[in-house]
Every structure is written in structure tokens, then in C-alpha cells.
Amino acid sequence: xxxxxxxxxxxxxxxxxxxxxxxxxxxxxxxxxxxxxxxxxxxxxxxxxxxxxxxxxxxxxxxxxxxxxxxxxxxxxxxxxxxxxxxxxxxxxxxxxxxxxxxxxxxxxxxxxxxxxxxxxxxxxxxxxxxxxxxxxxxxxxxxxxxxxxxxxxxxxxxxxxxxxxxxxxxxxxxxxxxxxxxxxxxxxxxxxxxxxxxxxxxxxxxxxxxxxxxxxxxxxxxxxxxxx
Amino acid sequence: xxxxxxxxxxxxxxxxxxxxxxxxxxxxxxxxxxxxxxxxxxxxxxxxxxxxxxxxxxxxxxxxxxxxxxxxxxxxxxxxxxxxxxxxxxxxxxxxxxxxxxxxxxxxxxxxxxxxxxxxxxxxxxxxxxxxxxxxxxxxxxxxxxxxxxxxxxxxxxxxxxxxxxxxxxxxxxxxxxxxxxxxxxxxxxxxxxxxxxxxxxxxxxxxxxxxxxxxxxxxxxxxxxxxx
DNA sequence: TTTTGTGAACTAGTTCACAGCT
DNA sequence: AGCTGTGAACTAGTTCACAAAA
Numbered sequence: 293x294x295x296x297x298x299x300x301x302x303x304x305x306x307x308x309x310x311x312x313x314x315x316x317x318x319x320x321x322x323x324x325x326x327x328x329x330x331x332x333x334x335x336x337x338x339x340x341x342x343x344x345x346x347x348x349x350x351x352x353x354x355x356x357x358x359x360x361x362x363x364x365x366x367x368x369x370x371x372x373x374x375x376x377x378x379x380x381x382x383x384x385x386x387x388x389x390x391x392x393x394x395x396x397x398x399x400x401x402x403x404x405x406x407x408x409x410x411x412x413x414x415x416x417x418x419x420x421x422x423x424x425x426x427x428x429x430x431x432x433x434x435x436x437x438x439x440x441x442x443x444x445x446x447x448x449x450x451x452x453x454x455x456x457x458x459x460x461x462x463x464x465x466x467x468x469x470x471x472x473x474x475x476x477x478x479x480x481x482x483x484x485x486x487x488x489x490x491x492x493x494x495x496x497x498x499x500x501x502x503x504x505x506x507x508x509x510x511x512x513x514x515x516x517x518x519x520x521x
Numbered sequence: 522x523x524x525x526x527x528x529x530x531x532x533x534x535x536x537x538x539x540x541x542x543x544x545x546x547x548x549x550x551x552x553x554x555x556x557x558x559x560x561x562x563x564x565x566x567x568x569x570x571x572x573x574x575x576x577x578x579x580x581x582x583x584x585x586x587x588x589x590x591x592x593x594x595x596x597x598x599x600x601x602x603x604x605x606x607x608x609x610x611x612x613x614x615x616x617x618x619x620x621x622x623x624x625x626x627x628x629x630x631x632x633x634x635x636x637x638x639x640x641x642x643x644x645x646x647x648x649x650x651x652x653x654x655x656x657x658x659x660x661x662x663x664x665x666x667x668x669x670x671x672x673x674x675x676x677x678x679x680x681x682x683x684x685x686x687x688x689x690x691x692x693x694x695x696x697x698x699x700x701x702x703x704x705x706x707x708x709x710x711x712x713x714x715x716x717x718x719x720x721x722x723x724x725x726x727x728x729x730x731x732x733x734x735x736x737x738x739x740x741x742x743x744x745x746x747x748x749x750x
Numbered sequence: 751t752t753t754t755g756t757g758a759a760c761t762a763g764t765t766c767a768c769a770g771c772t
Numbered sequence: 773a774g775c776t777g778t779g780a781a782c783t784a785g786t787t788c789a790c791a792a793a794a
Contacts, residue, residue: 314736315785321735325715339753347716352756352787359755367793368752384735385742392734399662403632408690409714409731414738433628455737461637478744479737485638486554487576495740497733502638504726505621506550506613507543508684508708509643511724513614515707544763568775581765581778588777596776597772 316357320380322347323354324413327377339370386414391453393477395468396460397422397430397438400483404459406434418451441468445475458482469496545586549609551576552583553642556606568599615643620682622706624697625689626651626659626667629712633686635663647680670697674704687711698725 326347330338344351358364358376361383365371381387392410394401397420404410405417420438422428428440439447447453456472458465458480465484472480473494482488482498490496555576559567573580587593587605590612594600610616621639623630626649633639634646649667651657657669668676676682685701687694687709694713701709702723711717711727719725 313785317736317739318732320739321729321732322716324735325731341753350787351753352789353785355753355755356786363755365754367754369794370753383739383742385738385745386735390738390741399632399635403628404730406628407730410734413731413735415734454741455734479741481733481737487551495737497737499728499730499733500550501633501636501728502554502642503547503550504710504728505639505644505684506553506615506642507546508710508724508726509614509619510546510549510612512619512683512708513612516614542763570775579765580775581767582763584775584777585764592777594776595772596770597774599775 312360316360317384319353319357320384322349323357324377324380324384327373327380330373331377335373337370337372340365342370381413389414389416390455391416391418391451392455392457393417393419393421393444393448393453394436394457394459395421395441395444395472396458397424397427397432398459401457401459402432404457405432405436415455418453419447421447441471444471448475448477453477455479455481458484458488460484462486541589545589546613548578548582548586549613551578552586553606553609553613556602556609559602560606564602566599566601569594571599610642618643618645619684620645620647620680621684621686622646622648622650622673622677622682623665623686623688624650624670624673624701625687626653626656626661627688630686630688631661633688634661634665644684647682648676670700673700677704677706682706684708684710687713687717689713691715
């Protein structure tokens, strides 16, 4: 480490977070989940080696991923589970409530609104938005209210919504994401098929179910001609 | 190309499909979608350059991806849209109906069963499976029947189901995927959070919504301390 | 001794640039 | 002339292997 005054820093003072790849940050989520499990099992301390073996990861990669953000380990000991968990939550910005709006109150949007996986770790789904007036004023089974898409900006400001989830048909997706961006939201999770454009400064992450299924189809087709286990 | 008798092949006779990376096959899906759009717009022929510009891709990468599977282009001309589309559908194994079962008739499972994106390009959702007897015998809004998970093997054989989608809570996911594998299914799309184990010869693809959301959270947290576009 | 943090080596993936076909 | 197919160059990501710390 070529830091000038070494004693002072535990957390790297201002890491070049832009150089951290998305693959690394995705893995941080995974590590956090592993640590939650370990803590639940009463484990107090774990080495990168043990963590790697237990969850089928690579020890060097764990250490490298963590080292972007600070020196969280203790040589000869490993990592304190509770400490590392706290650091990861802080790095991932999960040490506060993050409010999420879902755009599109169709089947998928309604399901996501009540999806338990979205509720844990500090996320709160505050509202659904739709353009269909029949849906506006209703709510999901779990009680998430459906608002008019035209009121998006108002609600985003009022409730300090910071993440939008796009669950509308492909045809309207670009229009909707433009509205979302105009409302000031800087992070978007998109479930519509196809590419969307966002201005710089807005982070778009897409989950393309068609691509996922077709990739499985390719695997099956390949297995039929080319018998490789 | 170091093929011995060059005249004979147009489609590469037996490409080493194992060497094709998942990134490449995912892109094939994307190319296919682009071609569908182009065909809809009446475009007959397209160069890799034009395709790349229109859809924000890299021309050399398109050519390289396609070249794993054959020589589909015509020098000086480009690719015939209809031809390339047909080849891609064949490579991806979409030139036949693929039957899909969804395990877990909760909010997410039901939504996926009726999701239009899953219906296109040769996929057919034949059934939902659940262990809750109150759900068995019901059906999704779109009319997909819910069967007992214990009858999975029977239905997989009867209907020749080749893909399973896992939409059950994390606690039961490994148990369910074991059942799926035992029923003879070789391709699984998993929506449960956390890692699952499958034997070799079974392809598992996971969509982890928690990881996706947390990656957005990281981006937002980073943006607050480190003001970068 | 144990285990971290990290440069070096390696592997995978992307883009360039051009020979060669149409 | 125009564009593909592809080796070569480059860039990104992973794993190794070891010096230094506890």
C-alpha cells in the first residue's frame, strides 16, 4: 500500500470508486448475503478461504474485492463477520432506507411490489404508477398504492424516491424511462425487453427475461447435436 | 479458416460450441431482436456497421459472434435480414416450440406465467406447480393451470417440458431445484435469491433481484460522496 | 503459524485493422 | 468500391503466489 500516512486509514479515504467494476459490486451483495447467513449461524469470524469454500467462491477474489474499499481483515485471523457486514452495508449504501417506485401496475409490476426480496436490506416500495385510470387509486394485494404516472414527479419529490423499476410493455418503455429521468431519479432497474437510452449520470440496469430464456434454449439445442455433459 | 474442404461448408459443420461464451449467446438474442425490428421496418439487408450504429453495438463483435457459427454474410453486401434471422433462430434452438414449467404459484410465478415476453419466440408456458393444496387445481389469470409439485415428473414427461423457472422462496429453492433436476429437466431459470447447486449437464441461469437492486444502491451511494457523472 | 493484501501472471473478452471476397 | 471474416493488439477480469502483519 502506497498510502502516505498509513496509521490514519482503515477505510480507504476516497477510493476511485469508478474503477470498481460492476462484477465486483455484484459480488459484494453476494458476500453480504453469505455473511448474513453466517451471522445467523453464530459464526463470529471467517477467513476468505473458509468463505470461499463454503459458498463456492475464490478466496483471492474476495480479498481483492474487499481491498478496493479498505483493510477490513485481520492477518492471521480473517474477517469479523459483524464488522464486515456493517462495512458492506455501508459500501452498498444499505445503511439507510431507499425508496423504490415501480412503474407499470400489470402482472409483473404488482408481483414485484409485493415481492419479499425487494423489502429486505433497507428497500421500501412506496408506490406503483400506471397510466390506466382504472388502476389508479387501487392497490396491490400487499397494500402498495397505485398512482397516476402523471403524478410521478410530485411523488418522487415528496417521498424522496431514489430508484425506479420499469415493468411496462416494450413499446412504452423508452417513453416511461424518459419520464422517470425527468422526475429526477438516478437509478433504474428495467424489466422491459430491449435497449433503453438514459443520459449520463443515470444508472440503468436491465433484466432481460427473453435473453435469459433464449440462452437456456441455446444450451439445450447445443446439447442435442454436441453431446457434452 | 483452416477447414479442409472449404466449398462444402456454409454452416460450420460441428463448431466447438463449448468454446462459445455466454456473453456471445446472450448477444445472439439481442441481434435476433434487432433483426425482428429491421424486418418489421422492411429492411432486407444490413451491414454489421449499420446494425452496430443503429443499436449501439460493435461491428467487429457482431461479425465475430456470428462467425462462430458459420459464414452468414456476403462481402460487399452485408447480411440478408431474413436469412440471418432464420440462422439465429436455428442456432438458439427457437425453431421449435419449447415448453416451460414455472415452479411456485406465488405472485411472481403467476405474473411470469402470463408475461407476454415469455410467450414469444417459440416458448410455451404449459403449467405452474405449487405445493400448497389450496392453489392446486386453480389457474393463472391467463389460464395456465396449477398442478401439484409432486406430479412434476409426470407432467414433464407427458408434455415434454424442457425448461423450468424457479419462483419459490429462498428457503425451498434448493429442494425445488433438486426435484426439477430429478424430473429430467436440463435447463433452469432461477429467480430465488442465493446460489443453487445443480449437477453437471444441467444449465442454471439465475436472476437475482436483490443483487440488481443493491448494485443500484451502490451507484447512488457512490454518487453522493464521489461526484462523478 | 495463520491469513491478509497485493504485484505478477494468466485467462477471457473486446476492438482494431486489414487481407481477401463479391 | 464495400463489407466480411479473422489474426493481432489491446483491455478487463481472475487467480496465483508471496511478503508482511498479527
